[in-house]
Amino acid sequence: MRSVQDHLAAVLAAVGPVAPLDVALHDAAGCILARDLVATRDVPAVPLAARDGYAVAAHETAGAGYDGELTLPVAHDVGPGGPAGLRLAPGQAVRVSSGGPLPLGADSVVPLEETDRGAVRFALQRPAVAGQHVRTVGVDVRTGEVVLTAGTRLGARQLALAATLGHGRLHVHPTPRVVLLSVGDELVEPGTARPPEGAVFETDGHALEAAVRDAGATPVRVGILPDDRGTLREALDDQLVRADLVVITGGLSELVGDTVKDVLATLGTVRLDHVAMTPGFRHGFGTVGSDLGTDRAVPIFALQGDPVAAQVSFEVFVRPALRAMAGHAELYRPSVAARATHGWTAPAGLRQFVPASVLGTPEEGYRVTALGDPSAPTVSALAHANALAVVGEHDTTVAPGQVVHCLVLEG
Amino acid sequence: MRSVQDHLAAVLAAVGPVAPLDVALHDAAGCILARDLVATRDVPAVPLAARDGYAVAAHETAGAGYDGELTLPVAHDVGPGGPAGLRLAPGQAVRVSSGGPLPLGADSVVPLEETDRGAVRFALQRPAVAGQHVRTVGVDVRTGEVVLTAGTRLGARQLALAATLGHGRLHVHPTPRVVLLSVGDELVEPGTARPPEGAVFETDGHALEAAVRDAGATPVRVGILPDDRGTLREALDDQLVRADLVVITGGLSELVGDTVKDVLATLGTVRLDHVAMTPGFRHGFGTVGSDLGTDRAVPIFALQGDPVAAQVSFEVFVRPALRAMAGHAELYRPSVAARATHGWTAPAGLRQFVPASVLGTPEEGYRVTALGDPSAPTVSALAHANALAVVGEHDTTVAPGQVVHCLVLEG
Structure with a gap:
């Protein structure tokens, strides 16, 4: 035996x-990554606006202040998809949505809320600070960076990172x-x-x-x-x-x-x-x-x-x-030590698994109650259990108050 | 706002x-039961052997003891599927597998291990006790019993109970x-x-x-x-x-x-x-x-x-x-209170959600570290977070050591 x-x-x-396999993002959900995922591009690849507003060169907005508003002409509108590669002419601004590329020469974004929302010209109350509301190149991820290590479980947030980097397939343990x-x-x-x-x-x-x-x-x-x-x-x-x-x-x-x-x-x-x-x-x-x-x-x-x-x-x-x-490092359910509310008997020489109800908190400690007859566990007892109480091979009784090791089956 | x-x-x-729907067991997995499930039969419906062995009438085994073995003739073999409805003749035994129906007149099972495993006659060393190793009618579930209440989440063990009772479809919130x-x-x-x-x-x-x-x-x-x-x-x-x-x-x-x-x-x-x-x-x-x-x-x-x-x-x-x-009573992720390892700033008037790493145990307490720049959270920071730190609308700073409410995203 x-x-x-x-x-x-x-x-x-x-x-x-x-054996690992390249699978589509959809099929990678819940899987374990089989090798390190390395970024093949910077994120963002170009400077992006972090807010809806106006892209400006900060040093050109110094005139906005207590003594009055400054107005600047709006040369273009830029959405999240571009156009990319615009160049800001001196003294002008570009209206840009959150996620849109900053024109060359712009170093800051004045949020809509701090302006009069003008479409042809806009007015701002105070000078912009260089870098404000701009997501600079590589601030999120740098090319060559290991963004996810082998062994990582791929949940929604990890798949988001892979997708953002342009990976349509991932090398995982299926x-x-x-x-x-x-x-x-x-x-x-x-x-x-x-x-x-x-x-x-x-x-x-x-x-x-x-x-x-x-x-x-x-x-x-x-x-x-x-x-x-x-x-x-x-x-x-x-x-x-x-x-x-x-x-x-x-x-x-x-x-x-x-x-x-x-x-x-x-x-x-x-x-x-x-x-x-x-x-x-x-x-x-x-x-x-x-x-x-x-x-x-x-x-x-x-x-x-x-x-x-x-x-x-x-x-x-x-x-x-x-x-x-599946490639998980952690193979086992969580377990807790719980005090038996009632005693029961167990067969000598066999490890006994008993459908049980475990209640309590880490702070106050846990209590375990066997469900049904521990010597003849039923489908019904198991359906109502949230744990399996485990009695060692050498124990023939569990005394009330005795600490019993319990595998937690759920919440 | x-x-x-x-x-x-x-x-x-x-x-x-x-709206609830009758679905096959397969599709009910993970769903919430929409009405109480009532047993329409006893489980077991007839007395069953709980072990592989010989079904006997206990009073006929009194002769087995210190002064020698008792042997009984084996009249039939019964598997888990029957035949059902056999009647034990006086002085005889029926060999039965675990889960097989007990013949009428039998009230106990002598486990194989306690016999010479004979196929035509078998020898036993000690008298059987009435009821031993028998699963009596309804010991698991009684007809009319509510076996699962509305609101129960249907996992493997709850589906097992429904299947055992013969339910091929369940009324659930899909x-x-x-x-x-x-x-x-x-x-x-x-x-x-x-x-x-x-x-x-x-x-x-x-x-x-x-x-x-x-x-x-x-x-x-x-x-x-x-x-x-x-x-x-x-x-x-x-x-x-x-x-x-x-x-x-x-x-x-x-x-x-x-x-x-x-x-x-x-x-x-x-x-x-x-x-x-x-x-x-x-x-x-x-x-x-x-x-x-x-x-x-x-x-x-x-x-x-x-x-x-x-x-x-x-x-x-x-x-x-x-x-x-989906019909769940518990709508929210678990949350913990954790002490900030470092401080950060938060905007006035807005509730701030910060990708964060929470470490610790209930016993020793939890520590939370913001990942990346809390004022500009990135996809990368979120992918490496196991929690969202939540800073209230009226807080404009989190001081090192301050207790922060954290939504636990995993593990």
């Missing part, structure tokens, strides 16, 4: 960041594509009007589809497969070309079916283990691909079909693997 | 949750569809090989596309429109049918173009304001639709084209509006 720690180490040793297969003769789709007796509504594929997306990866839910070796092997064959990772749920019973075990056994590098945890005792993990004629070794997880076991195993093993494949 | 607070109040007064239009003759797409002189790379649409998705909504980036009234009106006409919200960036100059102002003015219920903030001084907000022949009044924002102004305005006004439209 493997410990949780050893199994997680084996999983993380077998996965690595997805989000891993995760193929989800649910195995079981008993499974029917939720919403099926008259399920046969003994049928069970397919849950794992729906839950993991959302969990995969929440982890920043791209799910491909194939759906329900019967407990049949040929069908499973065929499905793997079909799906591997588009998978960076495969997760199979169900078909792991020691008694009947054993479809998954049998099929994976023929693929050579997948091993089935008992992992010292509850829920989620049985685990398959390895790589498939070379046997099936693809040139990539694709990591594959086989998880128990029980929805609570499948979801807990996803949290503990699959999610960190996906984060590593 | 409107205050930030008044403008935000006007925005939030004009938007409400998107994620708002946000149409993004970028107006400006000067704009070219990032990646354009030889941009004309004076061209500016389109940034707002790309940034807001990611920001909209990050807010849990669905972006529709239309792209670049010229500074032309007819084209803008036509684009609005085309896009309104699929929009729950429209965001236009650019075209707000007081001097040239004014495309957006002119077009929105004809639609009646959109007003252009100066909002007392920097960056992001000019704002259009209102509703469009009835003038354009649709039966819905669609909220519309017109934001300044400057990418920092557009992004800050999105954070301050559009994001809370989108959260409200």
Whole structure:
């Protein structure tokens, strides 16, 4: 029997960041940048007005003051797109919008609000200061500057910087594509009007589809497969070309079916283990691909079909693997130490994961309450939990007031 | 001039949750449940084995003990899908996988690990306790129980519960569809090989596309429109049918173009304001639709084209509006109070938003450092910020060590 720690180490040793690729900005959102992004131009490339107003040479406005207004003729209008390359004639001004290029010879902008807003001539009350309301060349970014370092997550603000610099594509680790297969003769789709007796509504594929997306990866839910070796092997064959990772749920019973075990056994590098945890005792993990004629070794997880076991195993093993494949440095959910409001028992030798409600603040400390029966966690308890309380392998009880390590699942 | 607070109040007064709709589980992920979800069946519906093992009547296993093993004949094998409805004959056992239905007459499961794993007969060392390793009817969910309340966000674990109960569709507030239009003759797409002189790379649409998705909504980036009234009106006409919200960036100059102002003015219920903030001084907000022949009044924002102004305005006004439209109770980013590591100046009468780096922990307190020049925030500074420092309208300086309110943008 493997410990949780050893199994997680084996999983993380077998996965690595997805090979980087140039992708359009749209597809780069949420991805990790795979190499430093270097500015190939200054931003701004020419001096720009920072306000709507009049571009002037400051030394020509010295006459505006307490003794009266100064008026200057307006020679041109310049919008954000130009015209660029104008030259300011001595004693004149150019009306310019915010973001528009300054004419040569101008060194400052008099904001509209400080003038009479004249279109042919305008009046100003006080002298301009050289440089006022001007965005000088390179004030934002200089050519050659590393503007984003490899490893940066590309959110809206980082994409804005890349777009401003003119990059239409970025070199990123693409989000891993995760193929989800649910195995079981008993499974029917939720919403099926008259399920046969003994049928069970397919849950794992729906839950993991959302969990995969929440982890920043791209799910491909194939759906329900019967407990049949040929069908499973065929499905793997079909799906591997588009998978960076495969997760199979169900078909792991020691008694009947054993479809998954049998099929994976023929693929050579997948091993089935008992992992010292509850829920989620049985685990398959390895790589498939070379046997099936693809040139990539694709990591594959086989998880128990029980929805609570499948979801807990996803949290503990699959999610960190996906984060590593996406290139994230931080693989794990945040965790807090919380005091148990009530006690419970835990099995010796197994790490116990308990759906739990964690309340509190960093200042006052946290309290954790197990939801439902910790020895038989339910889908309902998990749906109402905001954390998983983690009880170590050597603990057989949690006493009221005891500090318990909790994985925080959300807000 | 409107205050930030008044403008935000006007925005939030004009938007409400998107009308609820029945959607497939797949599309419900991330949405807010629009009415209580009530269980229409017990889970489990019949008693189930909680472990792989042998279903027995506990009172018939009393003979197993210190004086020797007890062996029982195995009458059937039952998988997770059944067969259901078997009846246990006296003195017999049924081999059952985890998740399989218990035969009538059985009240406990002897786990495989505690037996000799026999297929025809099996031996057990100690008596079973009635109820052991059995999931009784309704232990997870009872018929009629409210399992998820209206207002719940549907993540993986909540979808698991809905699927387990057989719900293939859920009644939710669908994620708002946000149409993004970028107006400006000067704009070219990032990646354009030889941009004309004076061209500016389109940034707002790309940034807001990611920001909209990050807010849990669905972006529709239309792209670049010229500074032309007819084209803008036509684009609005085309896009309104699929929009729950429209965001236009650019075209707000007081001097040239004014495309957006002119077009929105004809639609009646959109007003252009100066909002007392920097960056992001000019704002259009209102509703469009009835003038354009649709039966819905669609909220519309017109934001300044400057990418920092557009992004800050999105954070301050559009994001809370989108959260409200998606049905979230919590509209705002988390905020912290942080001590300024250095001082800076702020304009009187305007609320100042400054890209900033916030470091620290709740225990030790937070420190905030403005990135770049607070009076002229850049796309680069914003890309490297993890927060916006907010300086009140009445403050004209931030002193080193002063406590500043900060909106946390990430991590």
